[in-house]
Amino acid sequence: MGYFFAGATSILAGYGIDEDSPAYREALQATLVELAVVLILVLMYAFVIRRLFAAAAEYRTSCSNKKLLLGIFLIYPLIVFLYTNLLLSGSVDIYRPIEVTDRAEVMHDLMLLPMTAIIGPIFEEFCCRVMCISVFESKFGKTLALIVTTILFALCHGSAFAAKIPTGLLYGIVLIASKNIVIPIALHMAWNLSAFIVPTLTYIIMLFGPTDMTGIFGSPMIAVIIHVIAFMVGVILIIKNFRKDGSAEH
Numbered sequence: 001m002g003y004f005f006a007g008a009t010s011i012l013a014g015y016g017i018d019e020d021s022p023a024y025r026e027a028l029q030a031t032l033v034e035l036a037v038v039l040i041l042v043l044m045y046a047f048v049i050r051r052l053f054a055a056a057a058e059y060r061t062s063c064s065n066k067k068l069l070l071g072i073f074l075i076y077p078l079i080v081f082l083y084t085n086l087l088l089s090g091s092v093d094i095y096r097p098i099e100v101t102d103r104a105e106v107m108h109d110l111m112l113l114p115m116t117a118i119i120g121p122i123f124e125e126f127c128c129r130v131m132c133i134s135v136f137e138s139k140f141g142k143t144l145a146l147i148v149t150t151i152l153f154a155l156c157h158g159s160a161f162a163a164k165i166p167t168g169l170l171y172g173i174v175l176i177a178s179k180n181i182v183i184p185i186a187l188h189m190a191w192n193l194s195a196f197i198v199p200t201l202t203y204i205i206m207l208f209g210p211t212d213m214t215g216i217f218g219s220p221m222i223a224v225i226i227h228v229i230a231f232m233v234g235v236i237l238i239i240k241n242f243r244k245d246g247s248a249e250h
Contacts, residue, residue: 027111034119041126049134056134059175063182067241073186074234077194078227085217109196117196121188128153129171130181137176146172167191197223 050056063069109116129149136145150168154161171184216224 023107024111027108027115030112031115031119034115034123038119038123038126041123041131045126045131045134049131053134053138055137056131058179059130059134060180061182063180065241067237069182069186071234071237071241072183073190074230074237076187076190076234077197078231080191080194081219081224081227085219106200109200113196117189117193121185121192124153124156125171125175125181125185125188128156128168129175129184133172133175142176146176194227197226 045056046061132149132152133142133145136148146169149172150165153168153171154164157164171187174187175181175184
């Protein structure tokens with residue numbers, strides 16, 4: 001991860017975006033503020049919510065099956081890619097096609113990547129899901145907790161309210177069913193990271209390759225290939241995990 005951010009910094013510097021530029025300072029300030037808020041939420045959940053509400057104490061904060069978690073993380077971006085393009089086409093601007101991607105958008109994505117792909121998902125899951133489900137489940141039950149947290153999650157995304165209802169339900173169901181905080185956070189990170197990969201690779205292709213190298217839905221072929229390969233690797237990991245568990249039982 002450190003190598004990636006070092007490379008990203010070099011790219012930004014090449015376009016005149018350094019620590020003295022307003023865009024850099026704005027992105028750094030936003031990232032640090034959200035990181036501070038996330039730390040406060042995590043500490044509040046760990047030392048207050050889990051002690052006050054019985055349901056919160058049942059949720060695990062780590063995942064022992066790393067292979068299964070990685071498999072889920074890898075297969076999810078392709079599902080998201082197909083979902084947003086097939087069902088949300090024209091209503092949600094997640095995957096920009098080649099002809100509408102420019103340098104400003106890519107530079108903006110690079111600067112905000114730590115916040116959007118790592119800190120943001122943790123913040124949203126703890127704020128809209130983990131803490132709220134813990135409280136509402138203890139008081140009113142799982143069904144109401146799921147409904148309230150899904151609506152809250154969708155409201156936080158403003159104009160994309162309707163598009164966020166299915167994902168809000170999915171993350172809430174995964175959290176309640178697995179009793180594991182890590183899994184919905186991993187899914188959320190995979191979604192946000194996937195949305196970063198496509199426009200970034202699009203712009204690179206526009207700079208160094210022919211613009212007709214498009215895959216499905218106007219996305220760059222290389223981005224589609226990355227999603228497919230990641231999906232296949234994820235499926236293999238999950239299959240191996242279940243085979244291992246099955247042989248262990250016998």
